[in-house]
Amino acid sequence: MPLDVVPPATPPAGEAAAERCDVLVIGGGPAGCTAAALLASRGRHVVLLEKDAHPRFHIGESLLPLNLRIFEKLGIAEEVRAIGVHKPGASFISDEHGNKVNFLFADGLNQDYKHSYQVKRADFDALLFRNAAARGTETHENTRVLSVGLGQGAQGHCVTARDAAGRRRVWQARFVIDASGRDTVLAQAMGGKQRDPHNNSAAVFGHFRGVAPCEGCPEGNITIHLLEDGWCWMIPLPEGITSVGVVGTPALFKRRQGSFEHFLLQELARSPSAAERMDGAELVSAVTTTGNYSYRAKVMQGEGWLMAGDAFAFLDPVFSSGVMLAMASAELGAEAADAWLDDPVRAAPLLRRFESKVRRAIGAMSWLVYRINSPVLRDMFMQPSNRFRMRDGLVSLLAGDVHADTDRQIPVIAFKTTYRLLSLLHRLGWHLRDGTLRRMPRAPHPVAAE
Known part of the structure; x- marks a missing residue:
């Protein structure tokens, strides 16, 4: 993706001198706060810009078990437990x-x-934001990004924003992490945001x-x-x-x-x-x-920048994967960004690993998301079989255990294979009822991917 589709990487004439930082993070939600806290903990000068002020309302209140590992890493496990409902x-x-x-x-x-846990996102996001600040992040609320100019190499990137007092602020950042959520700042600037055709x-x-x-x-x-x-x-x-x-x-x-x-x-x-x-x-x-719930950007990372969480892609929330995918991608992205600041060449494989694992995790969850309206998948959910531990494998996907390549394990492979077989039989008029196949008429449903 050519970088000249976004504003130039130097401050416009008449702007105040740029403030410098190692990493600038756009967005103070779960992804942005996770990346900022981890990088600041490693001694990086991190600036975190949030367009609103915490606490602010947000949807996505149901968390997954694999979030707990990241809470422990961030040192907030007990604080999350205190504000949550046990799930x-x-x-x-x-x-x-x-x-x-x-x-x-x-x-x-x-x-x-x-x-x-189930949490009020206003309280949860405010907790994450405070934790990022406590770990050394320079945080700014009510600060909206106006433009991002992506540079090359040592030149860094120019980020222009308007702060709570209405002043224009300019930062020169060596690395930029877009965690702007559904605002998708970089994807919008690049013209690379695509609506997901499988899930409208x-x-x-x-x-x-x-x-x-x-x-x-x-x-x-x-x-x-x-x-x-x-x-x-x-x-x-x-x-x-x-x-x-x-x-x-x-x-x-x-x-x-x-x-x-x-x-x-x-x-x-x-x-x-x-x-x-x-x-x-x-x-x-x-x-x-x-509206337009699901989307994905064409590219995810480049020279000194990456997208994390919903800034790259968002899925239908039926399986509550949003916060987990956001924080897990931010964790991987922070590791790659930290390495890039020391040696861009050495960081290249980490950035590729970051993108590969995030895309694979999204793929594992989207396989279920795309089929939620399929009568066959609904039959399997409502009449679950644990043959070959298929139900246990499904639970692992529902728990967010996607970075462990759960979808490659035998129980999940067996579940997907059974789905494909039942889909074929469904087209021939056979339906799963009470654990057995029966031939019966059925009202039409939306066609789902196989």
Whole structure:
């Protein structure tokens, strides 16, 4: 990707003299704070720019077990535990199948981490931001990046921003990490942001009080209600709050008439299992919506820069992978950036490893994401078999154990092979019901990838 598609790498005439730093991180969310904290801990001069002020509302409240390892590395494991709701697993509920299935992280292939937490992202992100500052990061809130000029070699990169007082600030950074989330600062500047053609979904969500717990589900589990044209999440949060959202295909959102609040309540009422739990619940936040959920940038790293977390790619959040993928990619990216600052040649294989592992992790999760509306995958979720430990392998994917190449292990290979076989039989009119194959008619569903 040519670098002349972004502003030049030297401050424009009349600008204040550039402030210098080793690494400039754009975005004070999970990815940016993780990278900044790790690099500052290694003695690097790190500048972290956040466009808002913490605490600020954000979605993505359900964490995965493999986040715990990074919390330990950052020294915040106990602080996260103190603000979170214990999460032993995930429960899937289907009105079509008439049952619910509980997946417990303790049953996964990786026995090192057997639980996680549900958190209010405002509190969680503020904790990460404070931790980055405590480890030596120079942090700036209410500071919005206006332009990024990518240079070459020792010239470094020029980042221009507007701070909380309205002043223009310029930094000359040897390395830039774009962790700007859905703002995708570098990808937008390069014209390299691509909507994911496999997953064109949108979401509408809010916080409620008084949502009934899921009967028969372990306390603390995230619950996923499978809908006709999408799915619904219900996440128990501290202080009796439940995060509730509906994610759907364009077919679902074409039904909207009136406000998004009305639409959210309407779609929840269409599901008997969700409606029963929402009876008497009180909305205690604004209803928020976001569209074009899934995307990916064309390139991920270059000479003295990289993208981490949602700044590179975002998946449908059905399997709660966003924060885990963001922090894991930031951890790998920080290692590569630290090496690059000492020796760009020696860092080259680390940058390639960073990109390869992140792309592979996204691929492992997206295999499930792309098929969530497939009747075959839904049958397998709601009637899970543990032959060849397929269920245990699926739990490991749900736990976020993707950097361990879980998708190459026999249980996951067996699960995918079974899916492909059942997809073939499905086209011939056979369907999985009560653990057996039956020939029966079925209402049409969206075609999913095989």
